Amino acid sequence: MLRHVSNQTPLETSREQSVLQYQTENGFMQIYGGNMHRMFNSRYQLKPQNVFYPDVKSMLDRLEEKSSEITSLITDFYFYNYGSHSYLMDDSHLFGDGYGMRVRFYLSQHCSYPYQYQTDCYDSYVYYGLDATCSIGNIMRSSRKMRPFFALFGIGNFDHCFEYMNFELYSQRPETDSLNLYNGNHTINNFFLYYDAQCRFGTPYASLCDVWFHVNNLEVRFSFFTTIARSCIKSRSYPMYL
Structure with missing residues (x-):
């Protein structure tokens, strides 16, 4: 079961606070760190290509x-x-x-x-x-x-x-x-x-x-x-x- 919630949401309240949830059958998320936050930070990084600093x-x-x-x-x-x-x-x-x-x-x-x-x-x-x-x-x-x-x-x-x-x-x-x-x-x-x-x-x-x-x-x-x-x-x- 995948649930989209805000960071640091306790597991016991994730069902009530989720904005989207769906179920998978093969447990693929364990291959990518167990959750989407780790997957998109480690495996498929979503970040700008060029670093810039606030002016x-x-x-x-x-x-x-x-x-x-x-x-x-x-x-x-x-x-x-x-x-x-x-x-x-x-x-x-x-x-x-x-x-x-x-x-x-x-x-x-x-x-x-x-x-x-x-x-x-x-x-x-x-x-x-x-x-x-x-x-x-x-x-x-x-x-x-x-x-x-x-x-x-x-x-x-x-x-x-x-x-x-x-x-x-x-x-x-x-x-x-x-x-x-x-x-x-x-x-x-x-x-x-x-x-x-x-x-x-x-x-x-x-x-x-x-x-x-x-x-x-x-x-x-x-x-x-x-x-x-x-x-x-x-x-x-x-x-x-x-």
Whole structure:
């Protein structure tokens, strides 16, 4: 019995959640890995012939050109000091003796990639001003030491090996901070935009807002949806439905 279901669907609910099901008589699927996902990833690969990366760098260039206009629209914008580090901010007016703006990302994957790809491709911190690409998953990431700070990620995932994309933003702020949360979404043609923000204020330190934007192309079959996960550090987890 073959059933067409979304990835990670439990076996016990596959019958109710299947969009199509049919029965075969010779058990041929066992020859190709036991399911259609393995068959089309290993035996009959469905992937583009040419690798390309999302044009993240050009998008950041355009944002940098607009940075003065952006900050002018934010009342009493604090022009923070990045400090001497390339992977975090240690401005005492924002974080006291601590630090913030340290972004880590990691992706869970089910393909047998060599270990040496881990740091560059799917488990790393963001280094400011560094443009980095990785052919595994067609990943492109970039950031700028600009105000406001931006870091952009683009993931093609044409190999269909990544299941979850996770972000963690480390910001050491006082526990006495007041906190406001904002979120919402907007759809323009085939693009779905989701945003989520945490704004901290009310202590002697400058107020701080961390904002995440996540965009799906609804016409791309392997695009992914957004869920939210929070912990003592701000974390975002975007599951990729392959």
